[in-house]
Amino acid sequence: MTTGVNGTKVIGIGHYQPSKILTNEDLAKMVETNDEWIVSRVGIKERRVAEDESVADMAASAAEKALAGSGLAAADVDIVVVATCSAVDRVPNVAATVAARLGITAPAAMDVNTACSGFSHAVAVADHAIRAGAATRALVIGVEKLSDFTDWTDRSTCILFGDGAGAVVLAPVEGDEAPGVGPVxxxxxxxxxxxxxxxxxxxxxxxxxxxxxxxxxxxxxxxxxxxxxxxxxxxxxxxxxxxxxxxxxxxxxxxxxxxxxxxxxxxxxxxxxxxxxxxxxxxxxxxxxxxxxxxxxxxxxxxxxxxxxxxxxxxxxx
Structure with a gap:
């Protein structure tokens, strides 16, 4: 246990999306739909779809960018929290897999599944852990491969979903610095x-x-x-x-x-x-x-x- 701090702040951020773009025109060849119908109802023009990449692959890619932007090394992180509802494996969790790939040593590693609100839940968990002195620096990731759980014959849902990941690094505020992450x-x-x-x-x-x-x-x-x-x-x-x-x-x-x-x-x-x-x-x-x-x-x-x-x-x- 370390001494608790007054608050945390975001010091790095990154994201990753697969290269394959699936447009509304592409979907019109798969189900009975068209660009005008989709845009008028949900506003989506295109989405990214992962092919060979897993949830952990995308999470690690986003995390690497966030770490690079933070100026920290993997060894500086001692908690990894991943928000996802589309991990295929029950064990190990995505957080542990990402930690192993990035070379993060002995972190607390957990996945949070509250679906679409997951990232803010994960940020709060990490913020609370640092404030309480249970961790010092956190890697927080939101990642999904929803294409694995999309019925591509159902036009009411297949038009909606895409794949990708985003990540932030949290660190303690210093001295009299105001918290950079507010109450959840x-x-x-x-x-x-x-x-x-x-x-x-x-x-x-x-x-x-x-x-x-x-x-x-x-x-x-x-x-x-x-x-x-x-x-x-x-x-x-x-x-x-x-x-x-x-x-x-x-x-x-x-x-x-x-x-x-x-x-x-x-x-x-x-x-x-x-x-x-x-x-x-x-x-x-x-x-x-x-x-x-x-x-x-x-x-x-x-x-x-x-x-x-x-x-x-x-x-x-x-």
Whole structure:
């Protein structure tokens, strides 16, 4: 056990996407659909699909980039938390596999499965561990290979999902430095736990899209505002908002109700599709790489989905 600290901050970020692009035109050759139909309903133009790459492969690639950006060596990390719902192997977990590949020595290694809200849950777990003195530096990854669980004959779901990974490195704040990761606001709606599901009886993604849409568009804006309040940040001062990339109509509907008028809104759904636990860090990393968020700016992260679970926090852009 080390001595606890006052807070943590994000010091590195990275992402990875497979090279294969699956466009709406490609899908129109597989099922009865077309570009106009897909874009009008969910806003997606294309998505990436992994072929020979596994969940661990993508997670390790994103993690390597985040570590490189942080300036830390693998030996400096002592906890690895991976958010995913699409790992095929039950044991070993993805976190342990990634740690072995990167040469991270004796870390706490765990996977978190809360589906689309997983990344914010994983960030909170790592932040809490460092604050409590149970760890010093963390590697947090959101990764999914949803193509393994997509029914490519079902046009209502196969248009939605893609593969990819995003990662961040967390480290303690120094001296009187303010925390760069705010308090988590998290919870669930147990009575809607089967709204998004992959079951043993039906091993493909199945969802009650309309019920999730109604819940998200009516409930999430107040929860997102609560997340900013918990961090002591005025919603008007938020530099960027990264919601789970579920559906462009949901994202734009929540953003309109949120009132973060000065914020850049992540719309990675258009080019990446819904990547579940990977969607928030993937979108965030791409925005940072494009220079869309100023260093130090408060960024609202908020994931929601299968379970039905939700979680969010404010972070400071590295």
């Amino acid at each position: 606001v998290w919870g669930s709606v147990p009575e809607m736990s089967t709204a998004v599901r992959i079951s043993a009886e039906h091993p493909y993604i199945n969802q009650d899209g309309q019920s999730v849409f109604r819940w998200a568009t009516t409930t999430l804006a107040p929860l997102a505002r609560k997340t900013a309040e918990a961090a002591g940040v005025d919603i008007g001062d938020v530099g960027a908002v990264v919601f789970h990339q579920a559906n462009l109509r949901i994202i734009e509907g929540i953003a309109k109700r949120l009132g973060a008028d000065n914020a850049v809104i992540a719309r990675d759904i258009v080019e990446s599709g819904n990547t579940s636990a990977a969607s928030v860090p993937l979108a965030l990393s791409k925005m940072v790489a494009r220079g869309e968020i100023a260093s130090g700016a408060p960024v609202l992260l908020f994931g929601f989905g299968g379970g039905l679970t939700y979680a969010g926090q404010i972070i400071r852009c590295p």
